[in-house]
Amino acid sequence: MKDFKARVEDFKKKFDKALAGAKDGKSLQELRNTYLSRKKGVVKSLLEELKAFKPEEKSKAGKMLNTLKNHVQKKLETAQKKFTAPETIEKKIDLTLPGEKKYWGAPHPVVLFQQKIENIFISMGFSIEEGPEIETDYYNFEALNFPPHHPARDDWDTLYLSDDLLLRTHTSPVQIRAMENRKPPIRIIVPGRVYRRETPDPTHLPMFYQVEGLVVDKGITFAHLKGTLEYFLKTLFYEKLKIRFRPSFFPFTEPSAEVDIECLVCRGEDDKCRVCKGTGWKEILGSGMVDPQVLKNVNIDPEKYSGFAFGMGIERTAMFAFQIPDMRYFFENDLRFIRQFTLK
Ligand SMILES: [Zn+2]
Structure with a gap:
């Protein structure tokens, strides 16, 4: 037993000495084998000797x-x-490499503008309405006062799916669907995709986003239209924004007006400005009082009710606000482009 104790202590000393001299992982592994191997390690062979001992020893x-x-x-x-x-x-981290940048997700500029527009109208008591992107000729044209073969239809380069079905050219058919489904007062905005037969270029795409608005109630006048749109545009851009209304024509509104805002780039002070072509103004909205015939088409009595409607292109507005020179950038999915935008 004494002998056993001495040998154990001796092994311990030998081990400590060997460990002090170990220089790498390989020599540690060798030491481990020598002492702890289950087949022929030091501990294992000493354990074998125990068999010969008396129980208390x-x-x-x-x-x-x-x-x-x-x-x-x-x-x-x-x-x-x-x-x-x-x-x-050392193997995992090379401190000489440039760091990996982690990007936060960013909203797409179209989504950003759509949300901001929606929030402004929601704060004015409007609700958001949606409608189908595949429409019938009736909703896209006829109910909106474009009779068949009406020349105004030529302004909308339509993508037809069949004689009667088409990809909606504007969000206006949702006006008709909303007025069919509910009674005035109606206060809605309709954001969504629309389609035209266009070849993509810096200012045209065959698919783009519009937002449409419609108000129908008793006693609605052009003053309501002006007040609503002025409040909307000043909230969207800034309080002192200059706005003007110009007479225009749309089949479904009478009278109709285009709405211009001052050029955000030159504020009318550069007659060589490329954005406004030196006019100081930029067209941003189409609008007008709902044509009485349109109200009749959905069984709303134009003697009792009146309304106004307006529409704008979301990409066009974002392009103007953010100085984006090419509409195609919105859908090329280049993250360097998409990550740049925020709105306050
Ligand atoms: Zn300008």
């Missing part, structure tokens, strides 16, 4: 052996960390 010897085993394991573990940790970090 066996227990003492077992404890000694256990202490040795724990000592070896603990020291090896600590040494292992010292050897491997710095090596691994």
Whole structure:
């Protein structure tokens, strides 16, 4: 037993010495094998010797052996960390490389503008209405006062799916659907995709976003139209924005007006401005009083009720506000473009 104790202590000293001289992970592994291998390790062979001991000696010897085993394991573990940790970090992190930039998601500029427009109208008591993108000729044209073969239809380069079905050329058919489904007072805006037969170029796309508005109630006048649109545009851009109304023509409104706002780029002070072509104004909205015939088409009595409607292109407005020179950028999915925009 004394002899056994001395040998255990001797192994411990030898181990400590060997460990102090270990230079890398490989020599640690060798030490581990020498002492802890389940087949022929030092601990294992000492354990074999216990069989010959008397029971009380066996227990003492077992404890000694256990202490040795724990000592070896603990020291090896600590040494292992010292050897491997710095090596691994060096391999994983090359401090000379440029950092990886993490990008936050950003809303698409069209979504950004659509949400801002929606929020302004919601604050005025409007609700948001949606409608189908595949329309019938009736909703897209006829109910809006474009009889068949009416020349105004030529202004809308329509994509037909069949004789009667088409991709809506404007969001205005939703006006008809809303007026069929509910009684005045009606206050809605209709954001959505519309389609025209266009070849993509810097200012045209075959698919783009519009937002349409409609108000129908008793006693609605052109003053309501002006007040609503002025409030809307000043909230969208800024309080002192200059706005003007110009007479225009749309089949479904009478009278009709185009709405211009001052050029956000030159504020009318550069007669060579490329954005407004030196006029100082930029057309931004189409609007007008709902034509009595349109009200009759949906069984609303034009003697009792009147209304106004307006519409604008969302990309066009975003292009003007953000100085985006080419409409095609919106749908090219270039993240460098899309990540740039925020609205306050
Ligand atoms: Zn200008």
